[in-house]
Amino acid sequence: xxxxxxxxxxxxxxxxxxxxxxxxxxxxxxxxxxxxxxxxxxxxxxxxxxxxxxxxxxxxxxxxxxxxxxxxxxxxxxxxxxxxxxxxxxxxxxxxxxxxxxxxxxxxxxxxxxxxxxxxxxxxxxxxxxxxxxxxxxxxxxxxxxxxxxxxxxxxxxxxxxxxxxxxxxxxxxxxxxxxxxxxxxxxxxxxxxxxxxxxxxxxxxxxxxxxxxxxxxxxxxxxxxxxxxxxxxxxxxxxxxxxxxxxxxxxxxxxxxxxxxxxxxxxxxxxxxxxxxxxxxxxxxxxxxxxxxxxxxxxxxxxxxxxxxxxxxxxxxxxxxxxxxxxxxxxxxxxxxxxxxxxxxxxxxxxxxxxxxxxxxxxxxxxxxxxxxxxxxxxxxxxxxxxxxxxxxxxxxxxxxxxxxxxxxxxxxxxxxxxxxxxxxxxxxxxxxxxxxxxxxxxxxxxxxxxxxxxxxxxxxxxxxxxxxxxxxxxx
Numbered sequence: 001x002x003x004x005x006x007x008x009x010x011x012x013x014x015x016x017x018x019x020x021x022x023x024x025x026x027x028x029x030x031x032x033x034x035x036x037x038x039x040x041x042x043x044x045x046x047x048x049x050x051x052x053x054x055x056x057x058x059x060x061x062x063x064x065x066x067x068x069x070x071x072x073x074x075x076x077x078x079x080x081x082x083x084x085x086x087x088x089x090x091x092x093x094x095x096x097x098x099x100x101x102x103x104x105x106x107x108x109x110x111x112x113x114x115x116x117x118x119x120x121x122x123x124x125x126x127x128x129x130x131x132x133x134x135x136x137x138x139x140x141x142x143x144x145x146x147x148x149x150x151x152x153x154x155x156x157x158x159x160x161x162x163x164x165x166x167x168x169x170x171x172x173x174x175x176x177x178x179x180x181x182x183x184x185x186x187x188x189x190x191x192x193x194x195x196x197x198x199x200x201x202x203x204x205x206x207x208x209x210x211x212x213x214x215x216x217x218x219x220x221x222x223x224x225x226x227x228x229x230x231x232x233x234x235x236x237x238x239x240x241x242x243x244x245x246x247x248x249x250x251x252x253x254x255x256x257x258x259x260x261x262x263x264x265x266x267x268x269x270x271x272x273x274x275x276x277x278x279x280x281x282x283x284x285x286x287x288x289x290x291x292x293x294x295x296x297x298x299x300x301x302x303x304x305x306x307x308x309x310x311x312x313x314x315x316x317x318x319x320x321x322x323x324x325x326x327x328x329x330x331x332x333x334x335x336x337x338x339x340x341x342x343x344x345x346x347x348x349x350x351x352x353x354x355x356x357x358x359x360x361x362x363x364x365x366x367x368x369x370x371x372x373x374x375x376x377x378x379x380x381x382x383x384x385x386x387x388x389x390x391x392x393x394x395x396x397x398x399x400x401x402x403x404x405x406x407x408x409x410x411x412x413x414x415x416x417x418x419x420x421x422x423x424x425x426x427x428x429x430x431x432x433x434x435x436x437x438x439x440x441x442x443x444x445x446x447x448x449x450x451x452x453x454x455x456x457x458x459x460x461x462x463x464x465x466x467x468x469x470x471x472x473x474x475x476x477x
Contacts, residue, residue: 001028002099002157006067006079009042012096013089015069015081022079027066030097030150032090039064042097044090044150047071053086069093091149091182098157101167102185105160108289109171109181110138111215112192112226114336115282116145116170119192122286122307127166129303130295135159138170139330140311140446146175149182166293173198173211181215189220189243190289192282194231195335200365209234218242224289226250248288250281258346268301275327276314276343283307312445314340317462322469323435323476328461330445332361332388334371337442341379349436355429356380358442359422360402362393362451369398373405380440382415382432386425388443389451395420422450423464430468441465 007023010016017023029041034056037043043060045053045068057068058076067079069086083089101107108123110116117139124134137155139145146152146169159167171189175181194209202208209231216223216239223239226232228249236245253270255263261280262271265287272283283304290300309315318326325347331337337358344354356376360369376383385402387395399418403409409416419425429439441461444450450459 002097003028004097006081009067009093009096010081013069013081013083013092015083015089018073018080018082022067025066025079027097030090030094030154031060032086032148032150034060034063037061037063037065039066041065042067042069042093044069044086044093045071045074046086046090088179088182091153091179091184093183094149094153095183098153100185101153101156101160102187105156105164106166106187106293107156107184108166108168108188108190108293109184109186109215109220110168110190110192110289111171111173111176111212112190113195113197113333114331114339115192115278115285116172117330118279118282118310118313119190119285119289120168120170121310122283122304123168123289124166125307126286126290126295126300126303127168129306130290130299132166133164134166134168135164136168136170138168144175145170145172146180149180149184152180153184171215173208174201176214177202177211181219184219186215186220188222188224188246188289188292189215189239190224190285191216191229191232191235192226192285193229193335195333196365196368196371197333198365199367213238216243222246222292224248224285224292226285246288246292248284250284252284252288253280255280258343265301265304266297268298270301270304272304272307274307274309274314275316275347276340277346278339278343279314312447312462314343315445315462317465318469321473324430324433324469324472325438326430326465326469327438327440328445328465329440329442330447331358331440331442332444334368334375337372338375338379340440340442341376344438344440345379348438352436352438353381353434354379355382355384355433355437355439356442357384357386357425357429357439359386359388359390359395360398360443361389362391362395362398364391366401369401370405373402375405377406377409380415382417382429383409384417384419384425384429386418386422387420387450387452388422390453391451392453422459422461426461426464427468430465430472439465 037060043065127134
């Protein structure tokens with residue numbers, strides 16, 4: 001447990017002490033959730049879109065909080081630090097309370113529209129194979145791709161104290177825009193690519209790019225940038241003023257086989273159990289990052305063999321006993337869906353067809369929906385549009401917009417099916433596929449719940465697909 005004086009915290013965030021005499025109060029924890037306030041914690045009164053944390057300050061004090069981080073002085077008997085923005089100050093405060101864990105453990109941040117999860121896990125596999133102790137923080141761990149700063153820095157502190165020497169963090173554009181990694185320093189920042197996504201939040205591709213670029217504003221010692229992406233080339237030019245730039249490209253891993261990757265990297269033979277050209281690009285990014293961190297190239301090449309498929313990322317749920325290949329993938333944006341379907345095409349048997357089963361999330365970026373339909377129209381032979389997480393929207397209306405992106409397809413005779421029940425949609429593909437076909441069930445990946453209205457109901461693409469495949473095997477015996 002670390003102890004930090006309130007006076008030191010006020011200096012770290014540039015805040016004003018309401019009662020200077022409280023400068024010696026010791027703080028050992030930090031939270032923005034009053035339900036998690038404990039003895040000795042700093043409660044951060046974040047003013048959000050739906051709730052104002054200032055209204056929960058009294059409850060936090062009653063729970064034992066030692067002090068408050070506020071934007072206005074509250075009429076409470078409590079030590080307080082006043083700052084212009086609690087959200088902007090929360091990261092630096094958490095960094096101070098948890099004693100800057102990146103000074104004790106190298107931290108890598110990976111950002112980009114697609115590939116973050118695969119690159120982080122691939123880098124961890126390489127690092128572990130090279131003798132490091134690695135930990136990954138990202139999409140597969142919790143409700144947010146990147147946790148809020150108190151939760152993230154607490155975890156990094158625990159990792160450093162437990163002997164982890166390389167922590168690899170997925171850093172989302174939301175996290176960068178909302179300050180969730182403010183105050184942190186990264187041994188390397190990695191950029192994978194930039195595609196159409198989150199414009200409901202950022203407003204434009206320029207603003208989306210500007211959010212991603214914050215990871216390379218001086219907080220990353222080295223920038224590991226995909227130069228095959230036009231936004232990456234722009235980013236490399238910008239980052240060169242404040243960081244050492246390590247350049248890479250997806251085809252740095254040359255592919256001889258995409259069914260269980262085999263090929264070459266820096267002239268060295270490499271292989272691993274991943275599928276698809278899209279994963280070769282992820283391996284290239286991870287290998288480039290490992291080199292930028294100082295691992296020897298020979299060790300990195302050997303470490304690639306330790307990389308295994310990530311749940312929900314071009315993840316095969318069929319078995320060798322099946323006559324079709326079913327892949328569950330998280331692709332929920334146009335460029336990712338296109339890349340996944342292109343990889344599926346390479347995995348299909350001669351004469352085999354590619355099926356795309358997917359939808360689009362409700363209450364999210366609507367501008368990408370027709371583009372999703374367009375991607376499926378171009379890269380799949382048969383398209384099954386279904387429900388994703390409709391939330392408060394009408395699934396039929398979402399599906400209709402997706403279908404508008406494929407104007408040449410009008411119905412089953414043109415290879416277009418609309419089945420809003422997701423289980424029946426997957427069944428339509430698995431039951432209708434011919435031997436040698438590849439079926440991509442996209443959009444939810446690792447998720448095991450479907451959000452309809454205000455309810456979250458159990459739904460696992462992999463589990464549903466496996467059950468349907470078992471039924472198919474029984475019928476074909």
